[in-house]
Amino acid sequence: MKPVTVFGPDFPFAYDDWISHPSGIGSLPASALGSKVAIIGSGAAGVIAGYELMKLGLQPILFESGQFGGRLRSQPFEGVEGVIAELGGMRFPVSSTGFYHYVNLLGLESAPFPNPLTPAAGSTVIDLLGKTHYAKTLADLPPLFSEVAHAYATALEEGANFGALKQAIRHRDIPRIKEIWDPLVKAWDERTFYDFVASSEAFQKLSFHHREVFGQVGFGTGGWDSDFPNSMLEILRVNVTECDDHQRYIIGGVEQVPRKLWTHCPEKIAHWPSATSLAGLNGGATRSGASRIRRKSETTIEVTDKWGRADDFEAVLVTCQSHLLSTQIDTEETLFSQDLWMALDRTRFMQSAKTFVMVDRPFWKDKDPETGRDIMSMTLTDRMTRGTYLFDNGPDKPSVICLSYSWMTDALKVLPLPTDKRVELALSALNKIYPTLDIRSHILGDPITVSWEADENFLGAFKGALPGHYRYNHRMFGHFMQQNMPPEQQGIFIAGDGVSWTPAWVEGAVQTSLNAVSGIIHHFGGSSHADNPSPRDAYHAYGPVTLLN
Structure with missing residues (x-):
């Protein structure tokens, strides 16, 4: 049986086939080779777009105001190798075939995520309205x-x-x-x-x-x-x-994907020497965060970093959170239409909080002598923790517990609280579910926590479209189709999971970055190969339905 993939449904285009086709994704005229493209943001969208543009012979220059990798953030615990907390994206469906193209390219390994009621979780406890249910499958509930x-x-x-x-x-x-x-x-x-x-x-x-x-x-x-x-x-x-x-x-942390792609030297590359990498083209490090974007001439856009260094680029790709264009980056208003500004500014982002601790071993696999059950399980509850996930790194390494993974109101409850207070609240909630279990006695080192809405570079975890926002999403997603735009709005592109139809999933970042790549190819006078049409080639025939105003 053929697998289900993120093939549409709004724009059913085979991105996985496009980027893996032996003919390549396109070519550029000789006059465009070596041209600089500014990429604002080093998350999945920015790094993947930069990698593909580099292969075409352009020089992508990346700007980053925070941590490399964006919301693909794997924070290591201190004092031990390879034990991490996945603060952003942590579970990746196999239907994300565009994303796994790059995972496989880099030789990274993955394993089943310990979701509730799956073999990877082992056992699950559902605690609801004060009643606790132990299960291994749905049939046990x-x-x-x-x-x-x-x-x-x-x-x-x-x-x-x-x-x-x-x-x-x-x-x-x-x-x-x-x-x-x-x-x-x-x-x-x-x-x-x-x-x-x-x-x-x-x-x-x-x-x-x-x-x-x-x-x-x-x-x-x-x-x-x-x-x-x-x-x-x-x-x-x-x-x-x-x-x-x-x-x-991703075993070892998903942040490996953007970091390894940053240093990866592709087998086939135009214009540049064979040992070229994004890191090499950027002098080994990204520029600091963009502070201003303005049009310099009919064909160039100037990007200034936070230290005042200004450079001209023939194209710009913005992959940061859309609200930063009106709150953190002095963006010339005429670069986007007022309709697009409405979409960018009205995009609604959801709150999310996670709290992790490192423990001495996967003690949850110990059996209760009276019941024969695991003494602790992956836990879903209506208490403040909401979701508690257990990560076994093997018998020779400390393990990790995501004590709490919460959203919206539950995330806001802990927003002003310091890390230790968040841990205490989570342990208090779990103690009501596992009253005889001393989780504290297993904790090592310092806990790790995140509230994405408190990070000035993100202002939220990811987009959550409200009713009536389809038109906004359509404007953002289709922005790479620039042939009918006035000249002052051409040459600047947007991408990221917040631009996509599937926010919160890295595949949306991958697909919109590839849309932007196809738009940039056209912007520089290039074209796709006849036997491998691009998203831009397919958009008029298969693009999202237009809703009337």
Whole structure:
């Protein structure tokens, strides 16, 4: 059976095939070779775009105001090698085939993520309304949870023709995808995820408590309540492309992907010597953060870093969080249309907090002598911790517990608190679930925590589109198609998971970076190969449906 991939549904284009095609993704005229392109941000979108542009013979210059890697951030614990906390992206569905192209290129290894009710987790505890349930599979839980799972599956089928849409994506049947998806856009753009659930016939047959359980812990996969205000379209995309299924983590930390791509020398490269890398073209380090962007001439855009160094570029790619263009970077207003500014500024970002501790060993695998069960499990709860994940690094290394992974209101509860207070709150909540377990006695070193909304370079974890935001997303996603824009708006591109249709998933960053690459190829007078059309070549035929104003 063919796998489900993130092939659309808004723009069903085979990015994985495009970047792996033996003919390459395109070529540039000799006059463009060596031209400088500014890339603002060194996350997945920025580094991948830089890598592909370098292979074409351009000179990408990266600007970074914070930490290299963006939200692919793997922070090591002190005093031990290879034990990390994944502060940003940490689970990567196998449907993200564009992302895994680069993972495989770099020779990195992955393993199943210890999600609830999966073999990788071993066991799961669901603690809800003061009652605790131990399970290894969904079948081990009370019938209520299976009823919730069945109701949601039924709602998807009845409300979104889910099975047929997934089958079309699996077979990359573009006409069929558009036939099913485009009417769903018109029907659900202005309606919330909660509206979809609550108004479905499947859930109306059940109690409010079933919806409450779905919001707090899902049907054993994790709570959905933080997404209830979001546009249902956003959730449908995640579900139908299996972004919430078959997830893996990168052994040694996902930050290796941008860092290793930064120093990787591609086998095939135009213009530059064979041993060229992004690091080499940048003198070994990124520039400091961009502080100003303005048009210098009809063909050049000036980017100034925070120390006042200004350089001219023939193209600019902005991959940072969109709000930084109006809060942190002095961006000349005429570089973007007012319609696009509206989309960039109205983009809504969700809060997220994580707290990690390093422990001496994977003690949770010890068995309770009375019950024979694991003494601790991957834990879903309605308490402040919400999700607690257990990472076993093997018998010879300390292990890691993500004590708390929370969103929105739950993340805001701990926003002003110092790290130690966050740990104490998490341990207090877990003590109510595991009253005889002394987690503290296993903790080593200092804990690690993050609140993405408190970071001036991010202002939130990722985009969460509200009802009515489809048009905004369409403007941002399609911005790489610049042929009909006035000259003063051409040459500056945007990318990142916040520009994509699938925020929070690295595949969205990959796909929008590749869109920008195809736009930049055209901007410099280049073209794709006849046997390997680019996103730009396919956009008019297969692009997102346009909603009337």
